[in-house]
Amino acid sequence: MRKQLIAANWKMYKTILETKDFIDKFLILIKSVNINNREIVLCPPFTSLYVASEMLKNTNIKLGAQNMYIEEKGAFTGEISPVMIKELNCEYVILGHSERRKYFNETDEFINKKMLMALKYGLIPIVCIGETLQEREENKTFEVLKYQVENSLANLTHEQAAKIVIAYEPVWAIGTGKNATPQQAEEAQSFIREVYANMYGKDVAERIRILYGGSIKPENFKEIISQKNVDGGLVGGASLDPESFFKICCV
Numbered sequence: 001m002r003k004q005l006i007a008a009n010w011k012m013y014k015t016i017l018e019t020k021d022f023i024d025k026f027l028i029l030i031k032s033v034n035i036n037n038r039e040i041v042l043c044p045p046f047t048s049l050y051v052a053s054e055m056l057k058n059t060n061i062k063l064g065a066q067n068m069y070i071e072e073k074g075a076f077t078g079e080i081s082p083v084m085i086k087e088l089n090c091e092y093v094i095l096g097h098s099e100r101r102k103y104f105n106e107t108d109e110f111i112n113k114k115m116l117m118a119l120k121y122g123l124i125p126i127v128c129i130g131e132t133l134q135e136r137e138e139n140k141t142f143e144v145l146k147y148q149v150e151n152s153l154a155n156l157t158h159e160q161a162a163k164i165v166i167a168y169e170p171v172w173a174i175g176t177g178k179n180a181t182p183q184q185a186e187e188a189q190s191f192i193r194e195v196y197a198n199m200y201g202k203d204v205a206e207r208i209r210i211l212y213g214g215s216i217k218p219e220n221f222k223e224i225i226s227q228k229n230v231d232g233g234l235v236g237g238a239s240l241d242p243e244s245f246f247k248i249c250c251v
């Protein structure tokens, strides 16, 4: 059985004060229910990781970073290493988000290096893939997903391959209010699992979690997460408000 995972991707939102305010409110809400069957992860900006890590101690809410560099340390001005985020109690790191691919020219090969480094330092990578609107309209969705899986997720040992998390985020659904239908998500995600099974075997592919991301809201998530190959969600906009993220965690 795969444990469902719901992760909040705050992107470049929330100062330290806003982070404190969110976590104060979110902890009150989440303590009122008993969610043992799902992992919940907050991924704030780097500057909020320390305060978040202090506030989440002794809770079962986990912490993740939104990015990292491919070296442990060195002359890489402006970058953050896996060791640094691990020190802040991050268990997860989002890699290869479509915004990183688009604005920072990250390629599948580069994302692959990051993923290997993350695993080396004991972090669980949440590797994002997904087609653009144009690619979908040109019927290239499966081709694109296959390429991304085969290249960004290459070179793993079987043990490593069983640990990672994939997030299927169709680019046309991110921040647009236009989520993929549950059927579209299931179709893409069962395909992703199949490609992964061809790389690392069916057993390994059945163990990993594949999240859906793109305009998740409390109202649309129940049907999406009920799909066989949807093991959770990566939530952007709707994770910025404690009540709406709480509702998503509880659907």
Ligand code: PGA
Pocket (backbone or CB within 6 Å): 009, 169, 173, 174, 175, 176, 177, 213, 214, 215, 216, 234, 235, 236, 237, 238
């Ligand atoms: P969204 O973002 O929920 O605002 O569409 C999802 C993401 O980018 O991870």
